């Protein structure tokens with residue numbers, strides 16, 4: 001089976017993507033809550049839902065510096081910065097950026113300056129149109145989306161990380177248009193929540209993401225030069241299916257490898273990321289995974305975790321050239337979003353990437 005890889009790479013386009021990814025070398029990643037503090041309380045934010053902020057970030061700069069040194073010694077070369085709200089501790093973002101490949105998520109209210117952080121990939125979160133975002137994120141007072149649009153207008157580092165809930169799929173087109181008009185590209189995420197006693201209403205994941213998937217595919221068809229997610233990947237996340245596997249804890253690849261809660265899982269023969277740790281804001285303890293302590297994995301549709309699931313399962317994608325193309329383009333977009341490959345050249349490849357991955361049913365959906 002692996003022999004076919006050579007044949008697939010006779011296609012110059014695939015060969016180019018493959019080489020660019022390989023050139024970066026192996027990624028040894030961790031996620032880090034850089035602060036437990038946040039200037040918002042978004043409805044159903046996983047961070048506060050499970051009280052992850054009980055791990056407080058030390059004020060002592062030496063503790064943070066020690067963390068950096070320990071991770072460097074361990075061989076970490078990629079840090080995803082989350083929290084809490086990272087933009088509240090800019091000097092610590094800068095320290096991570098100076099030592100590792102870095103990616104950061106922010107609510108966009110406070111601008112992360114350009115100077116000194118020129119190549120930092122910034123995922124700016126949005127959950128819906130102005131009214132929805134204000135209601136779900138801004139406590140009905142702050143127009144978070146508006147502020148973030150202003151702060152990241154034409155900023156080449158910024159991409160929108162648009163978390164969509166099933167009941168808000170109808171807003172997707174309009175929100176994407178606003179993001180693109182603002183001069184930025186868009187990646188999607190799927191809202192993970194079922195509310196008190198599973199009564200999450202419009203936000204409830206239990207409704208399924210079929211309508212969200214269709215709305216995203218439509219955007220890929222309409223703005224192939226601006227959307228950072230392949231139609232294939234959209235399908236994997238929204239259906240939770242990767243060939244014979246069903247997404248969940250038993251196949252999840254981004255689990256803290258030093259946390260005993262996961263030791264049994266590591267015995268089941270399914271691959272996992274052997275370096276990964278999800279660090280709490282105390283800069284030493286870890287939790288089960290980036291987005292959960294005990295959270296029900298059935299509710300998990302997290303885009304970053306699914307990137308890792310696809311990435312680690314290259315072998316499953318070697319049966320046909322289309323399968324391999326689906327894998328490689330999805331991976332390439334991860335590297336592009338993370339600014340690990342030549343960004344300008346990479347962005348110019350987006351239309352061709354989407355053309356090669358187009359799922360027939362997605363085209364039909366988009367036309368309907």
Ligand SMILES: C[S@@+](CC[C@H](N)C(=O)[O-])C[C@H]1O[C@@H](n2cnc3c(N)ncnc32)[C@H](O)[C@@H]1O
Nearest residue numbers: 044045046047083084085105106107125191192
């Ligand atoms: C916990 S936040 C931390 C970084 C920053 N405060 C922000 O909002 O981007 C990390 C990411 O998780 C997303 N998020 C939070 N709660 C979520 C949920 N219940 N389902 C899906 N995504 C969620 C946010 O939109 C954000 O993109």
Ligand code: SF4
Nearest residue numbers: 038041042045084107
């Ligand atoms: S801004 Fe980020 S960390 Fe803060 S509540 Fe919202 S999603 Fe959670």
Ligand code: SF4
Nearest residue numbers: 252289292297300305
């Ligand atoms: S909630 Fe955490 S452990 Fe569960 S599937 Fe998602 S990333 Fe994996």
